[in-house]
Every structure is written in C-alpha cells, then in structure tokens.
Amino acid sequence: MSITHVDGAASAPTRFTLSAGRGNVLLPASTAPQGRLVGEYLFRGHRMRLETSGDGSVLFPTDVGVSLLAALNHDAVVRMAGKRVLDIGCGSGLYTVAVLLAGAATVSALDVNPACVAAAIENVARNGLDVDRVQSLPVDLATVTIDEPWDLLVCNPPHFPHDPVYAGDDGVQAALVGGMDGRALYNVLLARLDELLAPDGVLVLAHSSLTDIARTQAALTAAGYRSRTVQICELDIPLRRFAEHRDVLLAHLYELRNQNRARFTGLRFEVHTLAITRASDQEGGVG
Amino acid sequence: MVDTIYADVTVVGSGLLGLSTAFELVGRGLTVAVVGPRTGAYTGQASRAAGAMLTVFSEVESSHPAERVAVEVAERLAARDGYQAWLEQISAASGRRLDLIGGVWVVANGYGDDAVELKAIAAAAETRGHHADFASPREVPGLAPQIRAHEALWLPYEASLDPGAVMDALAAVLHAHPRCTWVDATATGVHEQGEHLVVDAADGGSTMSAHLVLAAGAGIPAVLAEGELAERVDAPPLRSGRGVSLVVRAPFIVPAAVRTPNRGFACGSHLVPRPDGATYLGATNRLSTEPDYTTRPSLDEIATLIHDGAAELNVGLREAALLEVRVGHRPVTIDHLPVFGRSGHPMVHLATGTYRCGVLLAPRAASLVADGITNPGSHADHPYSPRRHITAPALEDFLDTAARGLVEMICQPGGQLPAGSEEKLASFLRAGLLEMSVGSTTRAAVVRRLWNGTPMAECLPLLMDAAGRLR
Amino acid sequence: MNPVPEEIRRILASITGRDADSIGEQERLSDLGMDSLDRVLLAVLVEERLGRALSDDALTGIRTVADLQQRLQPEENRQ
Numbered sequence: 001m002s003i004t005h006v007d008g009a010a011s012a013p014t015r016f017t018l019s020a021g022r023g024n025v026l027l028p029a030s031t032a033p034q035g036r037l038v039g040e041y042l043f044r045g046h047r048m049r050l051e052t053s054g055d056g057s058v059l060f061p062t063d064v065g066v067s068l069l070a071a072l073n074h075d076a077v078v079r080m081a082g083k084r085v086l087d088i089g090c091g092s093g094l095y096t097v098a099v100l101l102a103g104a105a106t107v108s109a110l111d112v113n114p115a116c117v118a119a120a121i122e123n124v125a126r127n128g129l130d131v132d133r134v135q136s137l138p139v140d141l142a143t144v145t146i147d148e149p150w151d152l153l154v155c156n157p158p159h160f161p162h163d164p165v166y167a168g169d170d171g172v173q174a175a176l177v178g179g180m181d182g183r184a185l186y187n188v189l190l191a192r193l194d195e196l197l198a199p200d201g202v203l204v205l206a207h208s209s210l211t212d213i214a215r216t217q218a219a220l221t222a223a224g225y226r227s228r229t230v231q232i233c234e235l236d237i238p239l240r241r242f243a244e245h246r247d248v249l250l251a252h253l254y255e256l257r258n259q260n261r262a263r264f265t266g267l268r269f270e271v272h273t274l275a276i277t278r279a280s281d282q283e284g285g286v287g
Numbered sequence: 288m289v290d291t292i293y294a295d296v297t298v299v300g301s302g303l304l305g306l307s308t309a310f311e312l313v314g315r316g317l318t319v320a321v322v323g324p325r326t327g328a329y330t331g332q333a334s335r336a337a338g339a340m341l342t343v344f345s346e347v348e349s350s351h352p353a354e355r356v357a358v359e360v361a362e363r364l365a366a367r368d369g370y371q372a373w374l375e376q377i378s379a380a381s382g383r384r385l386d387l388i389g390g391v392w393v394v395a396n397g398y399g400d401d402a403v404e405l406k407a408i409a410a411a412a413e414t415r416g417h418h419a420d421f422a423s424p425r426e427v428p429g430l431a432p433q434i435r436a437h438e439a440l441w442l443p444y445e446a447s448l449d450p451g452a453v454m455d456a457l458a459a460v461l462h463a464h465p466r467c468t469w470v471d472a473t474a475t476g477v478h479e480q481g482e483h484l485v486v487d488a489a490d491g492g493s494t495m496s497a498h499l500v501l502a503a504g505a506g507i508p509a510v511l512a513e514g515e516l517a518e519r520v521d522a523p524p525l526r527s528g529r530g531v532s533l534v535v536r537a538p539f540i541v542p543a544a545v546r547t548p549n550r551g552f553a554c555g556s557h558l559v560p561r562p563d564g565a566t567y568l569g570a571t572n573r574l575s576t577e578p579d580y581t582t583r584p585s586l587d588e589i590a591t592l593i594h595d596g597a598a599e600l601n602v603g604l605r606e607a608a609l610l611e612v613r614v615g616h617r618p619v620t621i622d623h624l625p626v627f628g629r630s631g632h633p634m635v636h637l638a639t640g641t642y643r644c645g646v647l648l649a650p651r652a653a654s655l656v657a658d659g660i661t662n663p664g665s666h667a668d669h670p671y672s673p674r675r676h677i678t679a680p681a682l683e684d685f686l687d688t689a690a691r692g693l694v695e696m697i698c699q700p701g702g703q704l705p706a707g708s709e710e711k712l713a714s715f716l717r718a719g720l721l722e723m724s725v726g727s728t729t730r731a732a733v734v735r736r737l738w739n740g741t742p743m744a745e746c747l748p749l750l751m752d753a754a755g756r757l758r
Numbered sequence: 759m760n761p762v763p764e765e766i767r768r769i770l771a772s773i774t775g776r777d778a779d780s781i782g783e784q785e786r787l788s789d790l791g792m793d794s795l796d797r798v799l800l801a802v803l804v805e806e807r808l809g810r811a812l813s814d815d816a817l818t819g820i821r822t823v824a825d826l827q828q829r830l831q832p833e834e835n836r837q
Binding site: 020021022023236237239240243244245246247248250251254255257258265266267268 | 481663
Binding site: 508509512513575579582729732733736737740749752753756757 | 788794795796798799801802803805806814815818
C-alpha cells in the first residue's frame with residue numbers, strides 16, 4: 001500500500017511575507033489579446049502557464065491560492081506521482097495543472113461553476129497535458145457522488161462573509177464568498193472528509209485566518225485527524241474585486257474578529273497551508 | 288529602517304476629536320494608529336487653546352435661520368446628554384478624575400441687540416425643556432465689567448471643563464492600550480497603495496490601514512494636498528478661525544463660566560474656571576486664509592483680548608497674573624456645520640469643522656465616525672455628513688443681512704452712533720463692498736478672490752481690511 | 759536678462775512700503791511684514807503684472823522671496 005503523506009518529523013512551518021499594496025505577487029498576471037489574463041509559475045521544476053478569459057467569469061489565481069503551491073514547492077514531502085487527486089474548487093485549474101505536471105495519475109476537477117471546470121480543462125491542454133487524465137465535476141462538493149476516495153485533496157476555499165451588497169450571482173463570488181461567516185465550504189469539506197479521503201490520503205488546505213483556523217483544527221482533532229502547518233504566508237486581504245464595497249466586507253470581518261472567529265489587522269491577514277492526514281497513519285511513509 | 292505600522296484605522300490628528308475617535312474605535316475592538324504630536328503645548332492646536340464650555344444653547348444667534356438652529360441645537364443636546372457618561376468612561380479607563388463644572392452665565396452688555404440674543408438663547412433652551420433663568424447681573428459671581436451689564440441668563444444644563452485634562456486622560460488610555468499605536472510626529476502626507484491607505488509622518492515612519500480618519504482640523508488640507516486621493520475624498524473646503532486665549536490668576540473668583548453672546552463675527556469674551564483656581568480668558572476669532580501654525584500670538588491679539596475681557600467681563604483682569612498664552616486654529620466649513628463621517632472615498636472619514644463647539648461635540652463625532660466604519664452607510668444622510676451639498680452664497684445676497692454685523696464690530700461694546708447712523712453706515716458698507724467687488728481693478732480682484740475663497744460671514748472684516756489697504 | 763525678479767521686488771515694495779532695492783532674496787515674506795491678506799494681494803498683483811496664477815495652495819508653500827522667484831521663473835527656464 002503506498003502512503004502519500006508526509007514524514008512524521010514535525011518541522012516548524014515556513015513563514016514568508018508578501019509586501020503590502022500589490023496583488024498577484026506570486027503569479028503575476030499580464031494582459032494578452034482580447035483581454036485575457038496570462039501568467040506563468042514554476043512548480044517543482046515544471047513551468048506551467050495559466051490563462052483566464054479576463055471577463056471576470058473565472059477568477060485568475062490570487063496570492064492566496066498560489067501560496068499553497070509555494071508551500072508544496074518548499075515542502076516536497078507531499079508526493080503526487082501516480083496519485084488520484086481531487087481539486088476542490090478548481091477555479092482556473094491552477095492545482096489541476098500543477099499536480100498533473102508533478103506526476104499525478106488523474107485529477108477530478110470539481111467546481112460549482114461549470115465555467116471553471118471548462119477553464120481548468122483548457123489550461124490542462126494548454127500545458128500539453130492529456131485531458132483524459134482529468135475528470136470533469138461541475139457539481140457542488142456537498143452533493144457530489146463519490147465512487148472512490150482520493151489520495152490527495154487540494155483546496156483553497158472561499159473565505160469572505162456574505163453580504164447582498166457585493167455577493168451577487170456572479171460565478172466568481174462562489175470562489176470568494178462562503179456563507180454568513182465565510183466557512184461554508186470548509187464546513188462541507190470537514191463533514192465529508194471521511195468519505196472523500198483515502199485511508200492514507202492527504203488533504204492540503206489553504207486556510208485563511210479570516211475563517212477561524214483554530215476551529216477547523218479542533219474539529220479535525222476531534223474527528224481523528226492530524227494537521228501539520230506547512231507554511232504561514234502573511235499578505236494583503238485580496239479585496240480587489242470588492243474595492244467599492246470593502247467597507248461593508250470589513251465591517252463583517254470586524255464582527256467576526258470580535259468573536260475571535262477571524263484574525264487580521266488592517267488589510268493584512270495570513271494563509272496557513274495545512275497538510276492533514278488521519279492520526280492513525282504510520283509515521284515515515286514510503287511512497 | 289523604520290517599521291511600517293499596520294492598523295485597521297489611522298487617525299490623523301491628536302487633538303480632542305482625533306483622540307476621542309481613536310478611543311471609540313479601540314473600544315469597538317479595532318486597531319488604531321494615531322499620527323500626531325503627543326507633546327502637550329502644541330502651538331496652533333484648537334483643543335489646547337480651548338476654554339472650554341459645553342455651549343448647548345449659548346452659541347445660538349438671533350440672526351441664524353431657524354433650520355440651522357434646530358439642527359445645531361439637536362446635535363449639541365445629544366452630545367451633552369451623553370457627556371457625563373462619556374467622561375466617566377474615560378475616567379474609568381485612565382484612572383483620572385474628570386469633572387464638569389455645571390452652568391454657564393450669559394451676560395448682556397451695552398450692545399442694544401444683546402437682549403435679543405439672550406432671548407434667542409433662552410428660547411432655544413426652553414423649547415427643548417431646559418431651564419434658562421433670567422437674573423440681575425449683580426447675581427453673577429466674577430462679573431464686574433467696565434461697560435455696565437443690563438441682564439444675565441443662567442443656563443444650568445451648560446457646563447465647563449478643562450479640555451487639557453480630558454486630552455491628557457485620553458492620551459494616557461491610548462498610550463497604554465494594546466490596540467493603539469501612537470506615532471508621535473506630524474502627518475506629512477497620505478496616499479493609496481493598493482487598497483491600503485498610507486500615512487507618512489515627519490519622523491520617517493508610516494502607517495498602512497484600511498480606513499483613514501482625518502481629524503487634524505485646519506491642518507487637514509496640508510496633509511491631504513492635491514491629487515487623485517484628495518479629489519476622490521472631495522472634502523468640503525475647510526478654513527480656520529484663529530483664536531488667542533489666556534490663562535491667568537485673577538484677583539476675583541469665577542465659580543462658573545461667564546460669557547457674552549456671539550457678536551461681530553467673534554465669539555465674544557468668556558471667563559472659564561480652571562483647576563487650581565486659575566481662570567481662562569478667551570478668545571479672539573479671526574478668519575485665516577492660511578493657518579500658519581508657527582505664528583505666535585501677536586501683542587495686538589493679546590491686547591484685544593484683555594481689552595474686551597476687562598470691558599465686558601471684569602475690570603479686575605488688569606491686575607491678573609499671566610500664566611499662559613495659547614493660540615488655536617478652529618476648523619470651520621463654509622456653512623459653519625461640522626463634517627463627521629464618510630467622505631467621497633469609502634475608506635476616508637472626516638472628523639472636523641467643529642469651529643467653536645469641538646469640545647462639546649467630540650464624543651458625538653467619535654460615535655458617528657466609528658459607526659461609519661463598523662456599520663457603513665449608517666449616517667449617510669446626517670446633516671453633518673461630508674457629502675452634504677454646501678452652497679456658497681453670492682456676496683450681494685450675503686451683504687443684505689451681514690452689513691449690520693460689520694457696524695456692530697466697528698462700534699465695539701459700549702460704542703454708540705447717533706440715532707439712525709447705524710442704518711446709514713450699514714447701507715454704506717454694503718454699497719461700498721459691493722461696488723468694490725465688481726470690475727477689473729486690483730481691488731476688485733482682491734475682494735473677489737477673498738470672498739470666493741471664504742464665502743462666509745467671518746470674511747467681511749477681511750474684505751474691509753483688504754479693500755482699504757490698497758492705495 | 760530676466761525681468762521677473764525685478765518686477766517681483768517692485769510688487770513686494772508696493773505692498774510692504776519697503777524700498778525695492780532693499781528686498782533680499784532670502785528674506786521671508788513674514789519678515790517683510792506681510793500677513794495673509796498681503797499674500798492675497800500679492801497673488802492678484804502677480805496675476806495682473808506677470809500674467810501668472812498663484813493658487814492658495816501655491817501661496818502656502820512660498821516662504822521667502824527666493825521661493826516666489828523660483829515659482830515664477832519663465833516656464834522654459836524652470837528646472
């Protein structure tokens with residue numbers, strides 16, 4: 001039985017800081033013809049190229065999302081070769097493409113916004129990869145039928161609290177807004193983790209400090225999981241899409257913070273990349 | 288390299304409005320950076336030169352339109368109603384005692400119209416269920432003016448206090464508060480960086496925050512400067528009324544504040560009791576076309592203050608010992624109403640324009656501005672909103688009623704013109720100023736430029752002065 | 759020769775009553791006895807005689823005679 005998870009030696013998380021006032025530092029976006037946005041990223045030695053339409057229907061990767069790949073770049077212990085991967089909330093396909101380049105066998109690209117699943121498959125093709133290795137899942141994680149649990153789950157959930165003034169029906173809102181306290185997708189993931197994750201599987205989760213990291217970790221412990229913080233990235237709260245209504249969004253975040261359910265100062269917050277495995281798994285896995 | 292300070296809100300300005308707003312914000316769980324000099328005797332800061340009196344009704348003038356009186360008195364009353372509780376909050380947090388001295392006397396002197404002013408003040412109080420007790424001037428302790436006073440009015444709901452004590456207490460609280468960082472330097476500029484608002488300080492440091500509160504009074508235009516951000520903020524024009532005040536040790540006792548009504552574009556004279564038995568004497572009021580904070584009080588300003596104080600309040604002032612001289616720039620808008628709340632930029636808020644009522648309105652400003660941050664949109668239609676429409680009156684429309692005020696200013700307390708002459712002089716001044724404002728002469732250009740820059744009553748003495756200077 | 763500095767001194771002389779030749783470049787306007795109203799007059803005279811506009815913001819930044827001269831250099835000569 002191959003074990004996908006990390007070795008047991010608990011090393012301190014890598015910390016890095018992105019400077020304030022700029023966006024898309026980790027994966028800069030340049031504008032291409034017809035308003036398309038393009039960017040390149042080096043993941044575990046593989047050069048990958050991402051493109052979105054630029055019309056706002058699919059979110060171009062933000063530093064929040066890319067920080068997860070940065071964590072996996074620094075910490076190569078999560079092995080991907082030959083694995084079955086579920087990309088939860090695949091967006092433009094950042095993780096789908098990355099794990100395929102790193103040798104994953106198949107990726108199920110799941111996103112409640114069908115435009116995202118389509119964009120992910122396009123980006124797979126764009127990087128010269130075989131689209132037959134991708135399973136298209138334009139469905140909600142809450143209701144997806146699971147034929148077989150996955151070896152590796154990758155997820156960068158939405159994390160902003162909802163308010164009608166800025167959360168419309170735009171497909172991209174689903175990528176950013178997560179219910180009244182921002183935790184909607186986190187909660188679904190926790191509820192279905194047992195059935196989603198293969199016995200020796202790993203969940204790599206980009207956890208926003210706006211959505212109560214401590215609560216997730218407590219829930220994981222209670223459910224028999226172990227969470228290792230691989231990396232902590234300090235960066236700007238990505239408000240660009242909400243520039244006009246950031247005062248309303250921040251007011252909700254202030255309330256959550258007063259209840260100790262969010263941590264941030266000014267416009268700075270943290271994204272913790274967590275590697276989550278079942279506590280019963282053996283230490284020192286061999287891939 | 289100086290570290291950058293991240294905060295939810297940066298408050299620019301360390302006067303009473305800035306400190307009060309910072310106090311309210313940390314109380315709501317936000318992190319705050321205050322940028323402003325922490326030193327006590329900061330020249331030019333209005334809060335430091337203030338008396339101060341809580342003038343709920345006694346700022347009312349008979350010439351004010353009823354609508355303006357209604358709005359202003361309602362806000363001042365709301366502030367007064369919560370004031371004791373607010374002081375107790377600060378006391379509890381700082382461990383320092385803060386006392387209100389109850390009551391203010393308003394006295395009517397030799398001006399014929401003073402009696403009308405007192406009636407207007409009394410009406411403002413009584414229509415809102417508060418006492419306004421007329422009395423003989425002999426009953427006013429500390430009153431012994433050169434010009435005989437003919438009437439006095441006691442307003443028990445008004446009060447006075449030492450604004451320096453409140454500011455010191457707030458400073459102590461904020462200095463020790465884990466959610467507050469104080470940059471002890473003047474703010475030199477502000478700009479946007481991404482979604483952050485960056486405030487640069489004179490010591491080379493800077494703060495980055497989501498929200499910005501501009502509470503630097505008449506110094507705001509210099510910090511905001513010109514540019515894209517200033518255009519987006521679209522702050523109402525701010526001017527400053529420069530005032531000189533004295534703290535003295537008087538050979539008489541003033542147990543409760545004594546003041547004259549507003550007249551002649553100034554705020555009259557007032558004596559306010561201070562701790563340790565000292566007495567505050569205020570204040571001159573001259574509209575500045577640019578607030579030079581480094582200019583010390585001139586002997587002329589001090590002489591005017593002493594002259595008016597002795598004439599209208601107590602001749603014993605001539606024997607008083609001088610303890611301190613202060614100068615302050617009272618921030619004022621063209622329509623004389625404060626600006627509290629969100630500006631044209633969703634993340635920039637204003638807390639200023641309080642003119643002569645800053646000490647009274649500080650907790651109100653703090654509350655309205657904080658609401659705009661924790662509950663955006665909550666006070667969008669408030670009469671003190673920075674987004675309100677402010678009309679600049681044309682000089683000719685203005686002179687119709689305002690020329691009379693010029694005559695009163697010329698006559699000074701006790702001054703009398705022969706019967707009928709006041710009318711004639713007012714008409715002459717009106718015609719003269721109007722005539723001098725039209726055409727292509729240098730004088731006309733100066734008069735127009737002054738008026739367009741500050742289209743308000745307080746500009747008239749400046750127009751007279753400027754028009755007369757040219758040969 | 760640049761006639762601007764001479765004209766500036768003449769304007770300042772007419773406002774302050776000082777002799778034009780005695781006005782030095784490093785002197786502050788406030789030391790010349792000019793108050794804020796005098797500055798408004800200065801702006802108006804500069805506009806009339808030199809055709810150059812001085813906004814209220816520009817005026818605030820002018821402390822010395824040299825500042826004023828620098829501000830009013832002919833456009834081509836400005837550094």
